[in-house]
Amino acid sequence: ANLDLTKHLTPLGYHFAPDPSSQQVCTIGGNVGNNSGGPHCLAYGVTNAHILAIEVVLADGEIVTLGGLDAEPSGYDLRGVFIGGEGMLGITTKVAVRITPNPSSVRTLLLSFDTPRDAAATVSAVIAAGIVPAAMEVMDQGITIAVENYVNVGYPRDAGAVLLAEVDGLPDGVDIDAQRISDIGREHGATDVRQAASDEERMLLWKGRKTAFGAVAQIAPNYYLHDTVVPRSKLADTLEEVYRIADEHDLAVVNVFHAGDGNLHPLLLFNGQEPGIYDRVHAAGAKIVEASLAAGGVLS
Numbered sequence: 001a002n003l004d005l006t007k008h009l010t011p012l013g014y015h016f017a018p019d020p021s022s023q024q025v026c027t028i029g030g031n032v033g034n035n036s037g038g039p040h041c042l043a044y045g046v047t048n049a050h051i052l053a054i055e056v057v058l059a060d061g062e063i064v065t066l067g068g069l070d071a072e073p074s075g076y077d078l079r080g081v082f083i084g085g086e087g088m089l090g091i092t093t094k095v096a097v098r099i100t101p102n103p104s105s106v107r108t109l110l111l112s113f114d115t116p117r118d119a120a121a122t123v124s125a126v127i128a129a130g131i132v133p134a135a136m137e138v139m140d141q142g143i144t145i146a147v148e149n150y151v152n153v154g155y156p157r158d159a160g161a162v163l164l165a166e167v168d169g170l171p172d173g174v175d176i177d178a179q180r181i182s183d184i185g186r187e188h189g190a191t192d193v194r195q196a197a198s199d200e201e202r203m204l205l206w207k208g209r210k211t212a213f214g215a216v217a218q219i220a221p222n223y224y225l226h227d228t229v230v231p232r233s234k235l236a237d238t239l240e241e242v243y244r245i246a247d248e249h250d251l252a253v254v255n256v257f258h259a260g261d262g263n264l265h266p267l268l269l270f271n272g273q274e275p276g277i278y279d280r281v282h283a284a285g286a287k288i289v290e291a292s293l294a295a296g297g298v299l300s
Contacts, residue, residue: 002026005097014099017044021210029092035084037300039135039209040166042260044100048083055094056082069096103168106134107178108196108205111185112159116140116255118189119161120235123259125184126165127232131177136260137164137209143254143267146215153204156192163190163259164209166202212256213267220252220269224281226288230297232262241291242266249284263300264292 003023006015019038020026026036032054037046044050053067067079082089113119119138126133139147140161148155155162163185167177182193196202208215216223230238239255242264246253252269266288270277289299 002028002031009099010102013102015102016097017041017050017100018047019210021213023210028095028097032083032092032095033086037258037261037263039137039164039206039258042136042258043132043134043168048080050098050100051079051083051095052098053096054079054082054092056090056092058090063093067096103134103174105171105174106166106168106202107174108202109163109165109167109178109181109185110155110194110196110205111163111165111182111190112156112161112192112194113163113185113188113190114160115189116161116239117236119163120232120239120259122163122185122188122190123235124232125188126181127260129180129184131167131180133165133177133181133260134168135164135166135258137257138162138259139164139209139212139256140254142219142252143212143216143256146218146254147208147212149218150211150215151204151208153201153208154194155205155208159191164205209256216254216267216269219254220271222270222272224268224270224285226264226266226268226285227300228264228289228292228297229300230262230264230292230295232259234295234297235259235262235264238264238291238295238297241295242288245284245287245291248287249280251280251284262297 009015018031018036019040020036031047035047052069053065055065057063066082123136144155144162145157148157165181167174185193254267257263257265268281268284270281
């Protein structure tokens with residue numbers, strides 16, 4: 001699994017930067033097939049930026065190596081073309097990854113807000129201020145409660161939304177950025193700002209975020225997940241449209257998303273045993289996609 005590689009590398013001073021929410025179970029080959037992202041792709045980039053070479057078997061049985069370990073190969077970037085091909089271009093048999101040095105210092109902040117709009121506005125303001133955190137993740141109240149019930153690390157159940165923001169690098173720089181993010185959050189209505197006091201607390205906060213989809217089982221037996229990207233400046237408006245669409249179709253929805261990238265993950269919650277429910281769920285899903293595209297977004 002992806003996480004096994006990082007666990008092996010961390011004591012040596014390195015890690016594999018792509019960290020999908022499914023990190024505990026997803027494989028490196030799967031990451032290559034999907035060009036997977038994750039919370040930390042805001043600063044570090046998606047899987048494509050962390051693969052040096054791949055050995056693949058083409059449809060006619062030929063075995064070829066795309067990319068290289070020494071210098072950037074000349075010609076077309078066939079390695080990059082293949083990554084994200086979801087198996088349609090061939091079968092990956094070996095992967096050479098680029099490993100990333102561990103940052104010398106990390107600060108992880110948890111900001112609480114009354115509304116998801118305030119959290120989304122904070123994200124846009126942080127980027128506009130010239131700060132590019134390692135990660136910025138937002139969860140609304142419904143998913144935050146489910147996550148806190150699972151990890152019990154101190155996520156606020158009474159907040160309308162939370163923003164998990166992480167900065168890394170040299171100690172003085174991360175202290176400055178953490179303070180600036182705290183200040184910007186308060187300017188945009190943050191009701192509380194907390195900093196992880198230890199690596200253990202930081203890891204528990206991230207465990208909560210990365211197990212969010214599983215935690216949904218506390219709320220409903222089924223969910224329909226969407227994945228779209230909208231301009232950061234349109235995040236707040238698109239979120240409110242998502243809530244409106246869910247109401248219109250008499251469905252519950254929770255939102256957890258890579259806010260720094262404008263990447264939305266609305267989860268429509270339902271019970272698959274309810275007659276006619278799938279028609280409503282699919283109709284609402286289509287409307288969410290349309291709303292994202294209308295906001296200038298794309299399917300991710």
